[in-house]
Amino acid sequence: MTGLPATRPSEAEDAVHASDSAPPDAAPSGTDTEFGHGPRQMLPRIRIDVFVGSDELGTVADHVARDRRAVRTQIEVHQGGFQEAIARYRDHSPPNLIVVEDHGAPDTLEWNIEALAECCPPTTHLIVIGSRNDIALYRRLTQIGVSDYLVQPIRPLDLLDSIVSIFGEAEDKELGLVLAFVGTRGGSGASTIAHNVAATIGKSLHATTLLIDADLFGTAALQFDFTKPQGFLDAIREGESLDKEMLDRLIHWRDKQLGILAAPDRPDGNLTPDAASLRHLVEQARRLTQFVILDLPHGWTPWIAGALSASDRIALVATPDLPSLRNCRALTDMIRKLRPNDAPPEIVLNRMPTRGKPPVSAADYERILGRRMAAVIPYDAATAEAEMSGRVLVEDTPRSATAAALGAFARQMAGRDETTGRKAAPKGLFKRLLGRAAG
Template identity: 30%
Template sequence: MSGTENQIADILLPSASICVFSQDSDTIKSIELLKDDWRFARVDINIVDGGVDNAIEQFKKDGASDLIILQTDDIDDSFTGRLGELSNYCDDDTDAIIIGPVNDVYLYRQLIDMGVSDYLVRPISPEVIKEVIAKALISRLGVSDSRLVAFIGAKGGVGTSSLAQICSLIASDIMEQKTLLMDGGGGWSPLSVGMGFDPATTLPEVSNAVLSGDEDALERMFHDVSDKLTVLASGADTMLDPSISSKNYEAVIDNIMVKSPVVFVDLSSSESAIKKMVLSRAHHIIVISSPTVTSLRFCRSLLKEISEVRGGDIDDVSLVINQVGVCKANEVSNDDIEKALELAPSASIDNAPSLFFKYESEIMGIISDKDSSRLVTAFLPILGETISGEGNYIGDSEDKNSSIFGGFLNKLKPKSK
């Protein structure tokens, strides 16, 4: 079984439309519950009080949904005949799940032969219906393409951790994206101080749980800051021992990427191998520098190395200049920064010691502070671009027809010819 299938219960499902035709209040209730389940946040569920005739009518008029769930009390030949007619209005890869009144092996085989994904006998528990739908959607559309965003400073102390935390709050609380923030800093992680929790674990423990597939242990290693923001609660590591390998850190990221649509990684205190791995994999990188000559020198070298690990381009890199105004007389202007780095800053953040120190150990409050509006406004466009991965899924089109949930019409058509 693949890692993805193992973790089916914890995956944000891909965007999809589901039409449910049922007249059974228990089934309808079970499916209604899915609308409040975060895993189904991108799944559009339309429930119709009706049966196969209503489905034919609706699909004829509006076209088919990605998945149809049809409940029936009639399982005679007239039903399978109507199902055949319904398939005329389905797309090649529309999936169908039938809910019927009896456990009938002959009927089950007949329906599966017709291309139906699954036949369930009522009553069905909400857990079963959730799992069956999740499997059908993942099999058809693949795993959601979560966004990995890396934050890295041109040098130490330029505000990388603070800005990564602020961005995760903007993404979750203002942009309402389910976001996960983690860092590779081990014992140097500032996350527990900023987000106000006791570090529950260490990076080696997280990586062991991932490698051994211990999802229960892993679940306890996260801290929910809010409905939409979760942080990996590492940081109990020793400070002076080596951290985990980049390969093991990558396994942790792989595990988290199937659970959260937006993953932010603060690389400021990470070892170089972890930095390099994350920078090569990230969908977007936010490089932070102060406007001083020293920081910008490091920044130029860093941008060059980032370009090398990413196959020669820095298209997905945003440059943020932080603490502008801290030492006006010795600062480099944005125009000169652009000339020197061949990259225009995407945002300039003012030096605001009173704002930053006020929230250093309670950063959750910063984005609602009256003095933070410029900060939020500066990041909104960057984050909009950075996390707009909606609708991009790793479809497994080659596998689609060979999967156990082959397309409804696809299987039905050749048999009816």
């Protein structure tokens, strides 16, 4: 077994996943801390064998195997523990990673690890999952070469994070956060919100931000008043050969904080982005900037689904009408099936009239969807004029109610504290381990 340093058990995340039947006064969608706020890497092309002795861990392993981040990884789940693993690798080639559930005594555990090590090359990693919340045991296991020790109960993201900590590249430890925006119908204003969120994060939070206009008929270049012959389609054409240096040359940098990968002036109707190229583009983008804003067209195609799979957080932009409400519920269900281990999408109610009663109110959305709106964006004459003139609202009318709502939503999506603009301090990892012991 490898002697590389192990990560400690992953951070506990306590919020409850909001369901369709959740009451409107459930936690706001922007506080889905159960799923974490930071970016999560894709698992590499490796083989993983998981040996489970309980139904609970079997369910976790199945969820990991079906997770969107494991599309390149071969994961096999086996019944049993160390004895079954040892017997298997006497006749089979060991994988890159072995995960074993064990509830035996500490001395028996160490004996089993040594026996398993005799069947495996030094490059094979081992994760042990047990029920003893003992820091001394954790340290002892890492000293003898165990890559990680996780204390049950665990969730799919705990195991995913542990695997990434072992196999993740050093340069990927500080990946940018990918925020995707898609409208529930045409004309919902999803692009306007994406553009304003990008401008707010770049200017107000002083974070390097890349806006990717992935709509072939996108308006980012008009919105930010520039022309550039190269952009989104050129990056897609490069496919797997695209690296972050090449991507940097294709970006229009408005200033040191905000870059834009624009849609073409004359769309090529023969080119449809494929999911693999789009995913590769996103992977390179998040290595280049702290935030990546994906402005996606309305619809549901394989490449749009692939873009949503590659995103850390998703915002569905709806309008106060029945067609949008119907589509919003359908898209929410589809996204949850696509991303079962991730937070549900944020719901933004846009173009809310400042006078009169809309056909569908925010309360109607909350009652039917069972979730609070992440943001309600008012729509008035000044907002309409700025949109029609191709101006960024948070810059053109910074003191308006619309700009204030957009700014607050941008900070919420970025995971920044409303008052300081700083990231919330994470809980100590040892605090979680000790906290369970105290309980």
